[in-house]
Structures are given as C-alpha cells and as structure tokens.
Amino acid sequence: MPFTLDNKLVVAISSRALFDFEEENRVFESGEAAAYMALQLERLETAAAAGVALPLVKKLLAFNADGEHRVEVVILSRNDPVSGLRVFHSAGAHGLKLERGVFTQGREPYRYLGPLKANLFLSANTDDVRAALDAGFPAAHVYPDSVRAAEHPDEIRIAFDGDAVLFSDEAERVFQADGLPAFHAHEAALSREPLAAGPFKAFLEALHRLQSAESPMKIRTALVTARSAPAHERAIRTLMDWHIQIDEAMFLGGLEKGPFLAALGPDFFFDDQAGHCRSAALAGPTGQVLVGIANG
Structure with missing residues (x-):
C-alpha cells in the first residue's frame, strides 16, 4: 500500500x-x-x-x-x-x-x-x-533575522493575529476606510455573526486536531490581536462557531505586540502587517501573511 x-x-x-x-x-x-x-x-x-x-x-x-x-x-x-x-x-x-x-x-x-x-x-x-x-x-x-524561540522543550507555542490571518480582512477594511469608531460600531453590530475564514484557519484546525494526540509534546495556541472591547466579542464567538478553543487571547487595542509575545515565548507568530511583524521578530520567530488590505 x-x-x-x-x-x-x-x-x-x-x-x-x-x-x-x-x-x-x-x-x-x-x-x-x-x-x-x-x-x-x-x-x-x-x-x-x-x-x-x-x-x-x-x-x-x-x-x-x-x-x-x-x-x-x-x-x-x-x-x-x-x-x-x-x-x-x-x-x-x-x-x-x-x-x-x-x-x-x-x-x-x-x-x-x-x-x-x-x-x-x-x-x-x-x-x-x-x-x-x-x-x-x-x-x-x-523573517530570517527573528530572535530564536524561547526554551520550553515539551510545548509548541504558536500565536496568531486575527484579522487577515485567522479571519478574513473584512473588518480591517472597515477600519482602514472609516477609522476606529466605525470599526467598533461595525463589529458590535455583527458581534454574533461569525467572521469569514482567513488563510490560517486551516492550519489552526490542523493544530487543533494534533492537540488531541497522546504525545509528550503539547501545543499551546494564542490569539494576539490589536482588537479591543467591544470588537473582541466577534473574534471569540467566531472561534466558538468553528469549535476551536484558543488557549490564550490578548486584545491589545493597538499596544505594541512584541513585549507581549516576548512574555509568551512563541515558537512562531503569524501576522499580516509588517509593523507588527518587525516588533514580533524582536521577541521570537515571525512570519508575515502577505494578504489583505494591509498588503494590497
């Protein structure tokens, strides 16, 4: 066979x-x-x-x-x-x-x-x-010059941005066109409507399946996003609709992501925006997802 x-x-x-x-x-x-x-x-x-x-x-x-x-x-x-x-x-x-x-x-x-x-x-x-x-x-x-991963030998830690990575960039387009107040209003109005899938949903699903394996190596996932309340709700409800549980979630409201990622110590972080990636690369291995309005 x-x-x-x-x-x-x-x-x-x-x-x-x-x-x-x-x-x-x-x-x-x-x-x-x-x-x-x-x-x-x-x-x-x-x-x-x-x-x-x-x-x-x-x-x-x-x-x-x-x-x-x-x-x-x-x-x-x-x-x-x-x-x-x-x-x-x-x-x-x-x-x-x-x-x-x-x-x-x-x-x-x-x-x-x-x-x-x-x-x-x-x-x-x-x-x-x-x-x-x-x-x-x-x-x-x-980013080949990324800082090397932190030492946690029995656990894989993978962190994802939300919009244009796990989710589509529909909400990001509202923010880019009309600003933060319009973005928050849009996401609050649609808080119970799941976001469309982004390019990394399939990878997150594959990791989720692997998490159930009986293995000494474990997987820990994190959502690290510039969203803040009230826009956080739609992101969490989307993951719930997908039947995927994220281990950690950081709603940073525009704060620089690098210091938070340094505290997390990921083996890899994925984001669509170059500025976030440059900050993240100072904390650990980073990959830029070259899609969406930010990469138009």
Whole structure:
C-alpha cells in the first residue's frame, strides 16, 4: 500500500526558512547561478546553521517519536537538486528526520503544495508566499533575522493575529476606510455573526486536531490581536462557531505586540502587517501573511 499524506499535519518549508543560507542566497540573488551551485557544492559536507523555523520543525517532528506518523515536513525549495544534497545533509546533522523534498531549480514551487496536501508553507521568498496564498494555502514569509524561540522543550507555542490571518480582512477594511469608531460600531453590530475564514484557519484546525494526540509534546495556541472591547466579542464567538478553543487571547487595542509575545515565548507568530511583524521578530520567530488590505 503506498504512503499517504492523508490525516497528517503537513508542513512544506523552504531551505532558507529551515537553515541559515543567507550568505548563499546573496550569491543566488546576484544572478550567478553557476557560482551559487559551485558554492553549495563546495560546502556540501558542511552542515548549515539553524534557521528561524528549525526549532518549530524539530518540535513538530517530535509528534512522530512514538512511531505514529502524525506530522510530515517536506523541503519545498527553489534550490537545484545538487544543493538539495546539502539541505538533507544539514537536516541529518541537526537530528531532523526528513525524507521528502522537492527542488525546482529556480521555478515557482507553490504548484506542489496541492499534491503535498500542505497545511502550512514557510518561505523566505515573498513571491512564493504570495503565490501560495493566492492558491489557497496557509503561507507566511519568515523573517530570517527573528530572535530564536524561547526554551520550553515539551510545548509548541504558536500565536496568531486575527484579522487577515485567522479571519478574513473584512473588518480591517472597515477600519482602514472609516477609522476606529466605525470599526467598533461595525463589529458590535455583527458581534454574533461569525467572521469569514482567513488563510490560517486551516492550519489552526490542523493544530487543533494534533492537540488531541497522546504525545509528550503539547501545543499551546494564542490569539494576539490589536482588537479591543467591544470588537473582541466577534473574534471569540467566531472561534466558538468553528469549535476551536484558543488557549490564550490578548486584545491589545493597538499596544505594541512584541513585549507581549516576548512574555509568551512563541515558537512562531503569524501576522499580516509588517509593523507588527518587525516588533514580533524582536521577541521570537515571525512570519508575515502577505494578504489583505494591509498588503494590497
């Protein structure tokens, strides 16, 4: 019987999100493809340093430690196949059991997300992230210079912004067009009407399913949003309508998110707005969701 990705949490990740290939990437972006391939070949036996998403991947793979294959992590990269050898070598050096990879040698990789049944795509390439989101997959542009995750070895902590991430950006559009009073009035009037799903609802649902697994590794989720009362009610009622329970919720009313995330210590935080992401990256691993009116 062939292997299947059904009923697994599948994370597709670029090599730059998983490892520190920033020096090599500068050569790649210079347009010198031959020089890039030569550099990777020269360093074939040299393991790359950990990238911003490696601690998250390591923790997710811990859900497979009892022999149950609950999580699949696949390298999905614009690298050439030879450079892919170094990626897999680096994975082994960091104790990551990765078996599958797709290397497109400069072509757009997003078209493979469908066959992979991916629940999440992490990449340092903004074009690839936008293409994945346009195709309907949860995807985020990682900030390679993010502060590394806090140490809590038996728990994965993942935090999400609300509007344009977990939820659609319908309310954010009201705020952008008419200001904060109109936004609050809009959300109060519709407090019992669930918000439409945003791009990361599917990933949150996959995490919610994984939370029920009997595993030493646990998952803790958080909503970290600029909403405040009375707009908080619609967000919570939407999650209730989805039958998803968030472990923590922070309604910050415009306060800077970074200090709160530093206190939480997430393994990853997802937000659509660059300003919030820059603040968050000073506290921990961060990915920007490049959709919605804020990224128009």
